[in-house]
Amino acid sequence: MVSLGGLARKIFGSANDRRVKGTRPRVEQINALEDEMRALSDEQLRGRTAEFKQQLADGATLDQILVPAFATVREAARRALGMRPFDVQLIGGMVLHEGSIAEMRTGEGKTLVATLPVYLNALEGKGVHVVTVNDYLATRDSGWMGRVYGFLGLTTGVIVHGLSDEQRKAAYACDITYATNNELGFDYLRDNMKYDRAQMVQRGHHYAIVDEVDSILVDEARTPLIISGPLEDRSEMYNTVDRFMLQLNPEDYEVDEKQRTTIFTEVGTEKLENLLTEAGHLKGESLYDVENVAIVHHVNNALKAHKLFQRDRDYIVRNGEIVIIDEFTGRMMPGRRYSEGLHQALEAKEHVAIQPENQTLASITFQNYFRMYNKLAGMTGTANTEAEEFGNIYNLNVVEIPTNLPVKRIDEDDEVYRTVEEKYRAITKEIREAHARGQPVLVGTVSIEKSELWADRLRKDGFTDFQVLNARHHESEAQIVAQAGKPGAITIATNMAGRGTDIQLGGNADMRIAEELGDMPAGPEREAKEAAIKADVQALKEKALAAGGLYVLATERHESRRIDNQLRGRSGRQGDPGRSKFFLSLQDDLMRIFGSDRMDGMLQKLGLKEDEAIIHPWINKALEKAQKKVEARNFDIRKNLLKFDDVQNDQRKVVFEQRLELMDAETVSDTVAEMRQEVIDDMVTKHIPETAYAEQWDVKGLREAVQTNLNLDLPVEEWAAEEGIDEEAIRERITAAADKAAADRADRFGPDVMAYVEKTIVLQTLDHLWREHLVNLDHLRSVVGFRGYAQRDPLQEYKQEGFELFQAMLGNLRQAVTAQLMRVELVREAAEAPPPQVPDMFGHHIDGTTGQDDFGEGAGTVTLAQEVAVSAEDRNPNDPTTWGRVGRNEPCPCGSGKKFKHCHGAFV
Template sequence: MFGAIARKLFGTANDRYIKGLGKTVAAINDLEPELEALSDDALRARTAWFRDRLGQGESLDDLLVEAFATVREGAKRTLGQRHYDVQLMGGVVLHGGKIAEMKTGEGKTLVSTLAVYLNALEGQGVHVVTVNDYLAQRDAAWMGQIYEFLGLSVGCITHAMTDAERRAAYACDVTYGTNNELGFDYLRDNMKFRLEDMVQRGFRFGIVDEVDSILIDEARTPLIISGMAEDSTELYGKVNTLIPKLTDEHYEKDEKQRSVNLTEEGTETAEQLLKDAGLIQSGSLYDLSNVSLVHHLNQALRAHVLFERDVHYMVKDGKIVIIDEFTGRAMEGRRYSEGLHQALEAKEGVTVQNENQTLASITFQNYFRLYPKLAGMTGTAMTEAGEFAEIYGLEVVDLPTHRPMVRDDMDDQVYRTTKEKYDAIVDLIEDCHKRQQPVLVGTVSIEKSEFLAQTLRKTKGIKSNVLNARHHEQEALIIAEAGVPGAVTIATNMAGRGTDIQLGGNLDMRLSREIAADLDEAEHARRAAALRDEVEARKATALEAGGLFVIGTERHESRRIDNQLRGRSGRQGDPGASQFFLSLEDDLMRIFGTNRMDGMLRRLGLQEGEAIEHPWINKALEKAQQKVEARNFEIRKNLLRFDDVMNDQRKVVYEQRRELMTAADVRETVVDMRREVVAGMVPKYMPAKAMPDEWDMAGLHREVQDILALDLPCEDWGREEGIAEAEVEERILEAAEQHHAQKAARFGAETLRAIEKSLLLQILDQTWKEHLLQLDHLRQGISLRAYGQRDPLNEYKQEAFELFQAMLETLRERVTQFVSHVEVREAPPPEALVPRAAGRMQAHHDSPEPAVGGGAPEGEGLAVRTAEPVRHVAPESRNPADPESWGKVGRNEPCPCGSGKKYKHCHGTAA
């Protein structure tokens, strides 16, 4: 109560911040007459003048007023657009490393030019991040006119560019690109073998457009570069045929948690079905040997019970394509992880792709935290202000509109059944259509958008434009025409569309589509004037009818998505209206509402076709949405806590990698590794407190031969009087150094240095890849530790650290072993040292692009001779009594013989 009174008296913190920007805006406006008098060359020369001042010690803040005034004048001369006062405020907010919330149609794209220009003066590059390639290219070409007029270079990163083109784009003062492309370039750069092959040049300042879509919605899952795993895909098809034989009594579905689990009866039934199919040879379903079957069974069950075709995914060209639940877009090239995508492929009868193994990954949270300074802009961020502050340290500032908002946001209408709800929606659309009022209808799935379009056509004879994942290619065109009088547009969600709905239609879009570029100037001007008059007449008709009417067919779990839909109406002070229609059968009402509501409404005498409409209902729904948002935030925050553990390790590995690439040679590193390997090797066979007759000198001889390629008389040394482990260690090291010196003399010192560097980088990549796989496996089961009253996060931190230590030990052994055994072939092909392509690129799950591996750093006429790879065999398929069945065993894995020792200390000693 006291807080509300204080806000009325003094205003909110946001109000006070906005008020404080008034002086800066006034100072910028005062410079306008002076800059208008300058010639184009004089205006352009200010860029060099600003840079000189920075070099003399002035800060960006010192230049802000003059730089912003310069950009505004540049925009007037190139685009014919003048920044409004609220847009100048938005520029100050962005420069301050904050998020600017500006309503749809307020010109966020133009706002960004102010902060981009000012920060680009430092010469370290500014990244502008968009949600798709279309917007990146459009904004780079559109806003790029201002930057280039003022003497800055502009680049744009798109999907199909070569490394050379990417490097040139990143070297520009301003670089536009999508979050996926920028993130992948970072991961690919850290898989390169030479510094000059890397495309990015570090991070300075980034502005994220549609910041809520990218930093929250897209950030739910990581970017992954992966390679094919060796697991068979046949099992997915076999298990899939068994799922339809399970009934509702065999599993429990929790739609709130998006989980499904077999009941006790379901487990018994599934086990019997698997036995009948010959998939379980012995034991029960939960025996260690059947752990892979449990995984396949769970994913197949999820695919059938929780995932619905044309809602969560669609089938296109024989592939499963994920549908983004927030934007309604088809996410081409992305795949669900952990075998779920394969289970969906088996369910729909399309080709089941191989599972993939992670080679490199990063979450968007950790990628964007690489920027020392980050800002963002969107129409809907205030509802997620807490998450932006906690995860990214970003403050949200709600900016006023240029013209007063006059849209009429009506109370929700709640019906008992879905049929009654749709009947009411159809009647309202018909009424608007007759009055020539344009209508935008928001649905939550492809299925519902097409059902509504079909219903309108059959029952009312009204034709509508449908925008969903099936028709996303026409996205900009459909949205551009959505403001035409009488137009009915049905869209699955509206996040980050990037094209404004203008009443009367989008003039620029029509000019580019309907007037040929090769017309003479007079004819072009005549046709443009005719189109302009037509659009103005249509706009007057739409305004008279009440502006754009936005209809929501149900509430989303997130208020932000509802606000994005609503925000399409009432652009730049235009009239408009919005209303949401709900039924008790909607997912949100059914899952998070109360089961008693239907009976209560019947008792109150609610008739069929009647709706409840009251502000209290809106508040109750908002509170339900807030609870769901808070739960989803906790889930994302928990996932980030786990990823932060891997992120710390990733930073160490990538930094070490960069140091190795920078070094002229890595001889000292290789020598240090060899010493540590020998220092760890000797005590295993000559324990400090053991008697000489207890030493295993034969085992030491085998390991020295295996790792160092040396045939030393270790057993003779063991019989010498008074010899100690320190002396043995010294003799081994001395012999290893002599062996290495002989190689250098035989191959040439430069050649050997090149081989060492190449091997070190390749082996580091291989051990890091294997470590990521182990972390994936650890992460999947760690939550079960909670049943033992142990904190899963602390357990994960501890075990991940132990795995990292083991990875470093493995790295030292492998590098020492390879360098000791390496030989050089004469006249090999130049590609011999180039690592094989790293597999498949995956934006958030998978995508079918080849990853860039990179070439050898030096010594391109050389090739390392290595043994043929040994196939990997799943642990459950190995016969302890038959070493031939073990396949490739990691040196630090438990020995398959069952002794409990590591493989390298057991059967691996003779390998």
């Protein structure tokens, strides 16, 4: 019986079929222009770019010039690369131009497809970004496809790790820029820490095409991008809180060894509040007031360090350092540190030197970064299983593009064995048989560890000629993948390794030529050798085809159907034959998690003998259901991350937009005057409440506040004693005195210097408070989950308290800027110094599956300090350019006797 939906699809086709069908008329129009394009000279074809730009300037839309532009790119690709885009590639290009995801099978030429919409959208002159998963692909694709853009008169840039700001700015200024997702995100964050518009490298977010869109916008989007820098010394706070831990009794706290958590009881909380109040560290009455979120973080870490972590079990003290002990292996892990201030709490506990912790300077999720683009598109071989996520989060539709040639790959049902050992034996036997008949085999594994375990297994079983590919070095990955289609080749790979490079049967002739002939000069000898390599590759291809094409042999299922589909998709490119099969055991992670115990008992009762497998389509369906559950859980994790980051993102937008306005303004004197007036209003309102009698006024407190915030010693008590005076008159007198003091200072410095000083202080103060605010939000996020025990929604609590913290930050900004500007004194040289440089920073992106930092130790340095340390003898007190990097607490090299941060460091 056919459902109504199924019947409608049979008659009208699916929504996907109708969308693809809708592009056919334009494909025919492009094909009709082919002869006309071929008749043009190279110069005439290049001249089409200027014609298209003029049409756009005259009011034409991109859609109106799509057909001739695509026809132009197709001909340019044929001339520059010797590659003519197929009709299905034109369809893929149209889908990308519309701002959707083009799902195209492996080997269908996605890299070439991107040139069509990239060229069309680059004609607007606003910059187009092509996003890749690693530096190797960004460099390879920009050089390869850049030949097409260069042929048509457009410029191409590439952003990879290690470039200077000048190089980055030049690359972003190009018509087309290839870059990795991490570099784009870091550049955006760093730009919003600069002090001058001219220092910024990006020029907007107009249109981006994300290659391997599922990897970047789904897999890597589980965790945010973070830029961190060293915090100021907080060792005194750690030591103070540590001393309090020694005064706790067992009734003051609870420890859960199983969950590895500690918590203060009501009695303990009250005791701590009293201790902190006496030490002058508590703001307000309660430890859990929003202003004390950082202190809560300190005391929770200290409690963990004392009551949960044991010396010589969890860590040892060696050479004055805390060294972590791996709980599984019992080995020391020098160089590794606990995060979030826990390591510092242990250092305070053991009375060793407290190392500074890193502070989050800026962070953003990939979801919120890529949603900034006016138009976003993506391409991959596998997106349909995540279509709901792409639609919900990025407003991207997934369109399946038909293959150029029918797929001949045979996808066999899974073979399920009772034990891992039986599965190993079956796979080894299968590899041996395929190798004997000359069939190339790709052995898919779910992790780096499993790929290395399989390599050891094959060596023990007598295999010597195989390659291991596990995402360690992208360039060698490409070499291995390119030759994995040779007859009899055995390649062990992680499921994600080598994306972006096709496995061609017989091997990749171009890569062999580059590798074997190297820098051999052009000439008859090279041509002969190139021809011999191509002939050899063709002969090898025939052998591989005769053996059945590439055999994808998967050693277990991944938790995501999409990753499994990617692995299958390695085989059967461009109409080649191929085969894929998954080998499973009831001891695999996925099978174990989803009730393999009952299945094991059932199989034994049915009499399944050793080394026998169960093979049935129902097994496949049951596994797909299990995978769907895991996918749904991971989607919820990403949605939850995004919900919390949206709170920070709203605040981030306000701060970053405010910074841009401040940088672009000729002068910020009006803003500064408004801040000063608001500070005065707050002071007067606080000390002279509207409905209070004169004898209830806190006149002494107001005078002290004026002294602190405005650096003015005003006779407030005398004013208050005058007959009939009200709070408005006092406010006006304070305002007049403050305005006069500010005007006098501006006259002394001159308008240009004052404008520079005001802008610098506002920006630096905003940045400092924003970083502190990010730390507070991190601390709030780490504890807000406990509100769920009180039947309160943690997200709503986070929104509310995050907003209160943000409002408090803005109040602190007004107060700090006003106080600093009312005290500022500077020497002329400081005003003529270049704009301040951003601090040393380190980039982090934690891999959502492995928990490892993508950038490793120190590799994530996003910007290197422009200055180096200089000895005191080599510094000229009158020439700041000779000072190099100066520590914040060092004496200022100018000889004033003040600390650097209170002298020249206030403006640098």
